[in-house]
Amino acid sequence: MYSATEKALIVSIWEKVTPHTEQWGGEALERLFAVFPQAKIYFKHVDTSPGSAAIRSHGDKVMKAIGSAAGDLDNMSTTLSSLSDLHAYNLMVDPVNFKLLSHCILVVLANHLPSEFTPEAHLAFDKFLASVAVVLSHKYR
Ligand code: HEM
Numbered sequence: 001m002y003s004a005t006e007k008a009l010i011v012s013i014w015e016k017v018t019p020h021t022e023q024w025g026g027e028a029l030e031r032l033f034a035v036f037p038q039a040k041i042y043f044k045h046v047d048t049s050p051g052s053a054a055i056r057s058h059g060d061k062v063m064k065a066i067g068s069a070a071g072d073l074d075n076m077s078t079t080l081s082s083l084s085d086l087h088a089y090n091l092m093v094d095p096v097n098f099k100l101l102s103h104c105i106l107v108v109l110a111n112h113l114p115s116e117f118t119p120e121a122h123l124a125f126d127k128f129l130a131s132v133a134v135v136l137s138h139k140y141r
Helices: 004-035 037-043 053-070 073-079 081-090 096-112 119-140
Strands: none
Touching: 004 037, 004 053, 004 096, 004 119, 037 096, 053 073, 053 119, 073 081, 073 119, 081 119, 096 119
């Protein structure tokens, strides 16, 4: 459950992300693969070299999915249901990787939104990304 303040922070940060989903999503994945190279094992069929078009395109998809969850915080498990199936049953992504990607997304947001990404916004967004991760991996349990 989110407080009204948390919801407002998540929505206002997401409004700033929307025009940049491809670039910022690409940056988050580039960081993931550079800082936590073990995450590359899920992307053997994808060009994970820095700046690759495939990374940007995938980053765009990931960020847009996060945006759909941000737009309907109370119904996230319905909104993300097919992605949950994909990550849990088809891709079998070890849940620890969601924490690693969330961390990279937070760093990208802090870089691009230095004044908006206050400690309160950081806290709200961390909670939000942690719940996205729970939804995408809950079918493991
Ligand atoms: C595919 C979202 C985390 C690995 C996808 C797709 C989306 C998505 C939207 C494309 C689905 C489609 O094309 O129908 C997310 C979100 C995440 C997340 C919102 C968490 C915030 C992760 C993590 C990993 C991962 C942590 C592994 C390290 C993959 C792979 C694919 C995929 C391997 C398929 C790529 C391809 O074949 O093109 N994800 N994802 N995802 N995701 Fe995730």
